Amino acid sequence: MTYTQLYSQITKKRSFLCVGLDSDRSLLPAHLRHHSDALFLFNKEIIDATASYAVAYKPNTAFYEAEGANGWKQLEDTVLYIRKHHPDIFIIADAKRGDIGNTAQRYAKAFFEEMDVDAITLSPYMGMDAIEPFLHYKNKWAIILALTSNDTASDFELQPLANGQLLYEAIIEKCRQRGTKEQLMFVVGATRPEKLAEIRKLVPDHFLLVPGVGAQGGSVAEVAKYGMNTSCGLLVNVSRDVIYAGEGEDFAQFSKKRAAEICKEMSCWL
Numbered sequence: 001m002t003y004t005q006l007y008s009q010i011t012k013k014r015s016f017l018c019v020g021l022d023s024d025r026s027l028l029p030a031h032l033r034h035h036s037d038a039l040f041l042f043n044k045e046i047i048d049a050t051a052s053y054a055v056a057y058k059p060n061t062a063f064y065e066a067e068g069a070n071g072w073k074q075l076e077d078t079v080l081y082i083r084k085h086h087p088d089i090f091i092i093a094d095a096k097r098g099d100i101g102n103t104a105q106r107y108a109k110a111f112f113e114e115m116d117v118d119a120i121t122l123s124p125y126m127g128m129d130a131i132e133p134f135l136h137y138k139n140k141w142a143i144i145l146a147l148t149s150n151d152t153a154s155d156f157e158l159q160p161l162a163n164g165q166l167l168y169e170a171i172i173e174k175c176r177q178r179g180t181k182e183q184l185m186f187v188v189g190a191t192r193p194e195k196l197a198e199i200r201k202l203v204p205d206h207f208l209l210v211p212g213v214g215a216q217g218g219s220v221a222e223v224a225k226y227g228m229n230t231s232c233g234l235l236v237n238v239s240r241d242v243i244y245a246g247e248g249e250d251f252a253q254f255s256k257k258r259a260a261e262i263c264k265e266m267s268c269w270l
Helices: 003-013 038-050 061-065 070-085 101-114 132-136 151-155 166-176 193-202 222-228 251-265
Strands: 017-021 054-059 091-098 119-122 143-148 184-187 207-210 234-238
Touching: 003 054, 003 061, 017 038, 017 091, 017 251, 038 054, 038 070, 038 101, 038 251, 054 061, 054 070, 054 234, 061 070, 061 091, 091 101, 101 119, 101 132, 132 251, 143 166, 143 193, 166 184, 166 193, 193 222, 207 222, 222 234, 222 251, 234 251
Parallel strands: 017 054, 017 234, 054 091, 091 119, 119 143, 143 184, 184 207, 207 234
Antiparallel strands: none
16 A cells, blocks of 8 residues: 555545554453454454544454464454455554564565565564565555553663664664655654654654554544644554453444544544
8 A cells, every 4th residue: 555545545534543453362252252263253343343434454463373373364364354345444464573684574475475464563673684675565564663652662762872862763763764655654652742743853754653542541632733744644553442342242333433433533633
């Protein structure tokens, strides 16, 4: 998906909502929990219920890898389902890969060719060798971990370098020099909204993937206030607050309601 196509979906739906499919078997409604394909069946209902409001879905691969080969198949089935039934929606594999050389090339092939997602989250801490293989794919995106929403991000990401830059700032600067706004996004946590304005000075035109709204305490209003650009430039991810909004057999209707509420709040900024 191109930058223009993604922005078109945002303006069409008046939403920049990304729904995180962090589908944990132990948290699923009881009637699905023991089904062999529980994750896919759960995802399918969530997707159909929220597709009118979401411009992106972000399955976190860990929840599927933890289920072994069948879990990986359910991840593939989820991606195929979105492609078939909601082909306009952007798909992010939240895999946080970060290796180099042939390994990075194989990760890129696995996710961009075999699974056919639009984007993958990447850890930059081994350097640009961990990023560049993903930049060779047309209309595919590398989403770089920059300033994350967890408390211990300060252990590394906020550490000052000898030149006075913070580490996350150096990462953004280096990546920006090697990839365009059509290839790169950056992860910036919603729990640090004041930093979004500073990051916008470094990457005024790039999209930012912003987790941390909802259960982690971030707000749509603060993210939009500090992080929006002329092309919106935001994908705000909400996971638990949407997908676990309901607990019974009608769980998807509660997810739909919550997605609609978030979308309504977002529409005020577009």
